[in-house]
Amino acid sequence: MASIKEVLASSELFKGLTDEELEKVAALSREETYAAGLSVFAESTTAKELYIVAEGKISMEMRLPVYPGAEQAALAEIIPPGGSCGWSAVVGSRVYIMTARAVEPVRVIAIDGERLLALFNKNHEIGFKVMECVVQVASSRVRSIKRALLA
């Protein structure tokens, strides 16, 4: 079973970090497991942690208005191993904008958002690398939306 550092090193957000930098992020992280169907975090709740998927899959759902007063949960994305979710813990208004749910039994690395931001503010190189990865991953998700539209 891969260590926290190994999972981070092969993740979409932290793969550009040096060994020393990975140690610093690993120090703010812990492993969690979720049974299939359980929610990892809910839309509109306080965004405390950023997540990397180590094993299994997470579904990201949004609540969309269908007509006034009625909402529907829409599937936005499936996050596989190496993928990330819960960016709201380090960007935006610190409130989760989607619900993350274990599609199958899932093992994740949960990283404390506040402490990670404090690390970024102290170590701008790490901050730059990770934020750049967030931009790139978000861009690739826009591309996925495009492909889904054209399918």
Added chain:
Amino acid sequence: MRKKGRQEAIIKEVLASSELFKGLTDEELEKVAALARAEIYEKGITLFTEGSVAEDLYIIEIGKVAMEISLSPTPGMGKQITVDTLSRGQICGWSAVGGTPAYILTARALEPVRAIAIDGKRLYTLLKEDPYLGYRVMARMAEVVHSRLRHIRMNVRVFQR
């Protein structure tokens, strides 16, 4: 003030009130402004096209810009879907700043538009050379792209209905 000096002052002002560069010091704004130029677009004209080489990042000063996806085989032509609408202070074309070589969407002026175009490669170099500036700007970009992704998902859902 000389015409050129006034142009530069306006560019700095637009940068300072933009979602990407607000909060930067005067000195930092000067450095970014040095890589920027003002551009004008008539209604219907594209600032850039989906799939083309991403050269510049744009900040909207005046007017509205539609972000589009092409349903036809030729990006920017034929049937387009608008996935987002942007206005003053907002950015588009972030693909020009490191990483992705091509623009993901087409940006089209919905009315006469004035925008500040910033050389993406040179901006990226500036951000890498100054870690404190680089981190703050990249963090802002992450915030913008994160929120943009959400808008696009919500708008696209409407079309799928």
